[in-house]
Amino acid sequence: MRDSNKDEFLYERGFGNTVSILIDNARRTTSVRFRLQVAEEIGNPYIQQPNEYGLKAYAPKGFGTFNPGRTRDEIHIDGDKADPKGFITCSVDGSVPSPTCTYEFADEDLLVTTDFNKKHLPTGV
Secondary structure: OOHHHHHHHHHOOOOOOOOEEEEEEHHHOOOHHHHHHHHHHHHOOEEEEEEEOOEEEEEEOOOOOOOOOOOOEEEEEEEEOOEEEEEEEEEOOOOOOOOEEEEEEEEOOEEEEEEEEHHHOOOOO
C-alpha cells in the first residue's frame, strides 16, 4: 500500500478506490436469480423506487423499523425480477460510514461478483 492512499483506504474501510472482483464457475454455484431472491428475503419488505442507474430500484420499507439490527440493502435490478441479468445491492446511505455495493451478474459460464464503494455509482442517470 502506498502512503499516498493509506489514509483514504483506512477511512473507507478498504473500499476507497478499491474494486474487488470474484469470478466463479456459474455451473457450480447458485444462479443470479436465486442470489437476488436471497437478497430480497434478507431485507424484506421492499418498496419500488424510481429507476436509478438505468436499473429497477427497490429500497427497504421503513428502514430502521422493520428487522432492526439486520443489514438491509437497496437493490437495483438489471432486467426482470423473474430472470435478472444481474443486480446491485448497496448499503443504505447513512446506515454505515462508508456505504458499499456488490454487483452480481453471469456472463457465459462465469458468475462475477464485484464489490466497490457506493460513491463510484454514476449520478444523475
